[in-house]
Amino acid sequence: MGKNTDDLRQKRPQPPVIDAFDRKILAALAADSGQSYQRLGESVGLSAPAVHERVRRLKQSGAIKGVHAALDGAALGKPLLAFVHVEAAGWGKSERLMQVLRFPEVEEMHSVAGDVSVLFKVRTASPQALEAFLAQIHAVPGVTGTRSYIALSTYLERPVQAGVTDSWPDLPAQE
Amino acid sequence: MGKNTDDLRQKRPQPPVIDAFDRKILAALAADSGQSYQRLGESVGLSAPAVHERVRRLKQSGAIKGVHAALDGAALGKPLLAFVHVEAAGWGKSERLMQVLRFPEVEEMHSVAGDVSVLFKVRTASPQALEAFLAQIHAVPGVTGTRSYIALSTYLERPVQAGVTDSWPDLPAQE
DNA sequence: AATATCGCTGATTATTCTTCGGCAGAAAGG
DNA sequence: CCTTTCTGCCGAAGAATAATCAGCGATATT
Numbered sequence: 415m416g417k418n419t420d421d422l423r424q425k426r427p428q429p430p431v432i433d434a435f436d437r438k439i440l441a442a443l444a445a446d447s448g449q450s451y452q453r454l455g456e457s458v459g460l461s462a463p464a465v466h467e468r469v470r471r472l473k474q475s476g477a478i479k480g481v482h483a484a485l486d487g488a489a490l491g492k493p494l495l496a497f498v499h500v501e502a503a504g505w506g507k508s509e510r511l512m513q514v515l516r517f518p519e520v521e522e523m524h525s526v527a528g529d530v531s532v533l534f535k536v537r538t539a540s541p542q543a544l545e546a547f548l549a550q551i552h553a554v555p556g557v558t559g560t561r562s563y564i565a566l567s568t569y570l571e572r573p574v575q576a577g578v579t580d581s582w583p584d585l586p587a588q589e
Numbered sequence: 590m591g592k593n594t595d596d597l598r599q600k601r602p603q604p605p606v607i608d609a610f611d612r613k614i615l616a617a618l619a620a621d622s623g624q625s626y627q628r629l630g631e632s633v634g635l636s637a638p639a640v641h642e643r644v645r646r647l648k649q650s651g652a653i654k655g656v657h658a659a660l661d662g663a664a665l666g667k668p669l670l671a672f673v674h675v676e677a678a679g680w681g682k683s684e685r686l687m688q689v690l691r692f693p694e695v696e697e698m699h700s701v702a703g704d705v706s707v708l709f710k711v712r713t714a715s716p717q718a719l720e721a722f723l724a725q726i727h728a729v730p731g732v733t734g735t736r737s738y739i740a741l742s743t744y745l746e747r748p749v750q751a752g753v754t755d756s757w758p759d760l761p762a763q764e
Numbered sequence: 765a766a767t768a769t770c771g772c773t774g775a776t777t778a779t780t781c782t783t784c785g786g787c788a789g790a791a792a793g794g
Numbered sequence: 795c796c797t798t799t800c801t802g803c804c805g806a807a808g809a810a811t812a813a814t815c816a817g818c819g820a821t822a823t824t
Contacts, residue, residue: 430664440665443658447622450811464772466813477664481656483618485749489605489652490615492753495699497672497708499738508744515745518752523745524670528738533672539753546757553760563674563703569683570690570698574660577693578667578714582721585728625780639803641782768823779812785805792799 430475435460439468440477440576447481484573492519492537495565496544499530500551501558508532510554519547530561605650610635614643615652615751622656659748667694667712670740671719674705675726676733683707685729694722705736 432440438458442449451462451469458465472478487493500511511532514520522535534551538544544562551560607615613633617624626637626644633640647653662668675686686707689695697710709726713719719737726735 432665440658440660444660445657447656447658451813452811461773462811463774463813463815467771470813475664477661479659479661481622481658482620482748483615483622483656484654485615485619485751486652486654487749489650490607490749490751490753492749497699497701512744517754518750519754520745521747521749522743524672524740525742525744526672526738526740528736530738533738533740537749543754543757546754549760550757561703563701563705563708565699565701565708567700568697569687569700570695572696573657574662574665574667574696574712575693576660576665578665579692579694579718579721582718582725585724626782627780636804637780638782638784638805642802766824768821770821771819773816773818775815777812777814779810781810781812782808784807787804788802790799790801792797794795794797 430471430477432472432477436468436472436477437576439465440472443469443478443481444573444576487537492539494538494540494544495568496536496538497563497565498534498536498548498551499561499563500532500534501529501560502531502554502556503558504556505531511551511557514547514550514554517547517550519543605646605652607647607652611643611647611652612751614640615647618644618653618656619748619751662712667714669713669715669719670743671711671713672738672740673709673711673723673726674736674738675707675709676704676735677706677729677731678733679731680706686726686732689722689725689729692722692725694718 435458439454442454442457451465454460455462455465460468469478487495508525511523514534515523517536519536519538520534521537522533524533525531526533536544536547538547544564548560548562551557610633614629617629617632626640629635630637630640635643644653662670683700686698689709690698692711694711694713695709696712697708699708700706701708711719711722713722719739723735723737726732
């Protein structure tokens with residue numbers, strides 16, 4: 415019977431260990447995924463094949479979900495960025511709500527804890543297009559209202575960063 | 590004197606025309622920037638060098654701002670995603686507020702129109718880390734309060750899409 | 765201490781990127 | 795209406811990179 419534990423250990427989905435090298439690689443790839451493995455290796459202090467192998471594992475483990483081109487919304491004719499908060503009665507059928515994910519204007523959708531149920535990030539061509547989107551939302555059964563926040567200036571917009579702050583700076587004593 | 594107009598026309602920053610081919614290329618690159626120019630060309634109906642040239646122009650014009658690896662926040666030890674709304678008195682010096690952009694937890698910062706001034710998207714390792722971030726925000730002069738929305742489920746999170754909806758579906762007549 | 769396992773290095777091959785010359789189609793001018 | 799010019803695409807070649815392999819050293823295990 416004792417041998418079975420060995421079999422189990424073998425099939426264990428191995429907690430993907432992410433060490434300092436992986437962190438550096440991930441940080442570099444999040445900043446710019448276009449550089450060669452050679453340069454990446456020089457940045458982190460590894461050979462190109464080593465980086466290649468680590469990236470392969472990171473992709474397979476899901477730590478790297480994909481590589482995407484970052485497009486400029488304004489250049490594409492969608493200068494209006496808005497965050498739409500949706501108030502819904504009950505935990506309403508979101509199946510109908512999922513339909514709006516088809517629109518390319520919708521970039522994010524989260525269910526949140528707070529005084530609203532769902533939060534959208536949408537990028538539209540015009541206020542009229544945002545209105546049309548809101549009409550779609552209001553048409554969903556159970557939706558009782560929306561609150562929209564329109565971005566005036568975007569000071570930062572970047573992908574998930576690899577770093578983690580483990581020691582937050584001390585705050586000056588409050589008066 | 591009339592000749593000067595020619596000189597000006599020559600230096601005009603040429604409105605970057607984005608045609609249907611560019612749209613397809615951008616859509617494909619936003620979905621997956623890892624594919625070869627050969628495959629891209631087959632997808633959109635162009636040769637590899639043609640795609641290469643178009644991508645070069647799109648990058649130079651700024652339509653493509655970069656290529657980034659999409660990382661998994663949870664896999665990196667940051668499972669907590671939150672949207673933090675900041676209420677500020679006046680249009681306060683945001684210079685102090687800009688300092689928080691240094692933290693890798695901060696992914697977005699927008700000034701918005703609505704009942705709050707600034708909106709953050711932050712991804713932290715724990716509720717404690719979020720609390721530490723909020724403490725940093727509250728330490729900024731002029732900040733009168735914050736409201737946080739914690740993501741329970743993320744149903745969609747993707748980069749800027751190339752497409753634009755030009756004909757929104759009709760809504761069923763409301764009762 | 766011996767053994768097995770894992771990961772890195774260096775080199776090699778295949779694929780891709782990048783550039784070049786030539787040509788077709790469309791706009792500007794005679 | 796024809797000519798000229800320009801812009802963009804294609805096909806092919808050369809350079810760079812990606813991807814793979816065998817061998818070795820280190821660490822953990824027996």
